[in-house]
Amino acid sequence: xxxxxxxxxxxxxxxxxxxxxxxxxxxxxxxxxxxxxxxxxxxxxxxxxxxxxxxxxxxxxxxxxxxxxxxxxxxxxxxxxxxxxxxxxxxxxxxxxxxxxxxxxxxxxxxxxxxxxxxxxxxxxxxxxxxxxxxxxxxxxxxxxxxxxxxxxxxxxxxxxxxxxxxxxxxxxxxxxxxxxxxxxxxxxxxxxxxxxxxxxxxxxxxxxxxxxxxxxxxxxxxxxxxxxxxxxx
Amino acid sequence: xxxxxxxxxxxxxxxxxxxxxxxxxxxxxxxxxxxxxxxxxxxxxxxxxxxxxxxxxxxxxxxxxxxxxxxxxxxxxxxxxxxxxxxxxxxxxxxxxxxx
Numbered sequence: 231x232x233x234x235x236x237x238x239x240x241x242x243x244x245x246x247x248x249x250x251x252x253x254x255x256x257x258x259x260x261x262x263x264x265x266x267x268x269x270x271x272x273x274x275x276x277x278x279x280x281x282x283x284x285x286x287x288x289x290x291x292x293x294x295x296x297x298x299x300x301x302x303x304x305x306x307x308x309x310x311x312x313x314x315x316x317x318x319x320x321x322x323x324x325x326x327x328x329x330x331x332x333x334x335x336x337x338x339x340x341x342x343x344x345x346x347x348x349x350x351x352x353x354x355x356x357x358x359x360x361x362x363x364x365x366x367x368x369x370x371x372x373x374x375x376x377x378x379x380x381x382x383x384x385x386x387x388x389x390x391x392x393x394x395x396x397x398x399x400x401x402x403x404x405x406x407x408x409x410x411x412x413x414x415x416x417x418x419x420x421x422x423x424x425x426x427x428x429x430x431x432x433x434x435x436x437x438x439x440x441x442x443x444x445x446x447x448x449x450x451x452x453x454x455x456x457x458x459x460x461x462x463x464x
Numbered sequence: 465x466x467x468x469x470x471x472x473x474x475x476x477x478x479x480x481x482x483x484x485x486x487x488x489x490x491x492x493x494x495x496x497x498x499x500x501x502x503x504x505x506x507x508x509x510x511x512x513x514x515x516x517x518x519x520x521x522x523x524x525x526x527x528x529x530x531x532x533x534x535x536x537x538x539x540x541x542x543x544x545x546x547x548x549x550x551x552x553x554x555x556x557x558x559x560x561x562x563x564x
Contacts, residue, residue: 250546258500272466275475282479306477315483320489322509325498341484344517350562351510387542396557399529401550403536404520405514408495412511412541425512429519449512450505455506456559 237362244366247353251345252370254400255286256378261398263382264288269296273383280379284343284372286314291439312439315446334361340416343375345401348408355411359370417456425449430461528559 259280266276266289283289288309295304320339327335338361349367355357405414412418429445497507522533536552543551 250549253546254549272468273476275471276468277485278467278472279478282475283482285478285482288478288482292474299468300474300551301471302470302477305474306481308480308483310481313482313518316482316485317489318509318513319490320483322489322506323492324493325503325506336487339490340483348510348514379558382501396532396553396555396560399532399553399556400549402518402529402533403549404545405518406522406536406552407540407545407548409511409514409518410537413512418508421470421508421512422515425515425524426523429516430524433524434553441520442513444495444521445516446509449508449515450517453505453508453512457501460563461501 237360240360240362241366244363244368245370247349247363247416248367248371251349252374252403254404255345255374256318258286258401260288260377260382262293262385263379263449265293265382266379267383267386269293270298271296273380276383277376278348279381281386283309284375285309285313285343286343286375287439300456308457312442314443316347318341318446318450319344323347323350323354325360326359329358329360329397330364330440331361338364338368341372343371345404346371348460349406352408352411398430413463420456421449421452423444424438424452478502526564528564531559531564532556 236429263273263276266279279292291308291312291462292305295308320342322336323342324339327338340362345365346367346426348365350359353363361449409422425448426443428437428448429441432444433441483496485554491505496502518528518533521529532552535555536548538549
């Protein structure tokens, strides 16, 4: 009995955890749908993109550089570049998936959007990460993203500018909260500082989305350097 | 509903690129041995990636965003996530309305 209830309980716990992000992703999905409509995508095409790609950042970038006819090389390469951080993210969360079978690990990775990854990392920091809990955060988030993209594509121009009521700030705010949660002391401070400086600098001088990779690698390099310095000290 | 072949190809290319990045980290840790040093580095990935994503918004967009990030960060140490996020969004909306 208890064995049977456990996955269901974990699934519901996951759904509860992701609720604030559902509220945050809904307007973003609507905006994405509306933007894609102005770029000439049909509601079906918009929905397919959200369902197959499921990576908001790269989808917005694709809309930014969209051409007619669409260039698969252009948007494909852009997606690779925007999402290159996912390599680090999946390497990191992959070490915390002991309760996942090999197949489940790969399936889980297909849904590794920033927000879901961050919540999973946070969860793994305090308790065991289970497939049921992960499914609990993925399912409503995925359905909301795809559904709100479709709704945005259908509603199109009826939607106002989300910046007026600050909704575009919902995700940066979530990320700020999560960053604070990963604080482990001065070492984290150095990693954050290196990442921030590299990200802001590259964002200022290099067009495109190289700043994310630059910041992530600067933070990673700092952590490696700290590890080596500690090794030599002992 | 219409579906253009070039658009479909572009969507599939984006999906393939995204899946490649999401799966390759998992493949990487399977074939690379993880020692103490690498573990420390992997633990630094979440804050490093998150900061890289938000840094331009937090430090180089405008005073409204910078102050709202600060408010959110301070709130995060005392309040639950949803409350901190709502406070951050309200702050940015107010400051923008005030013309910052």
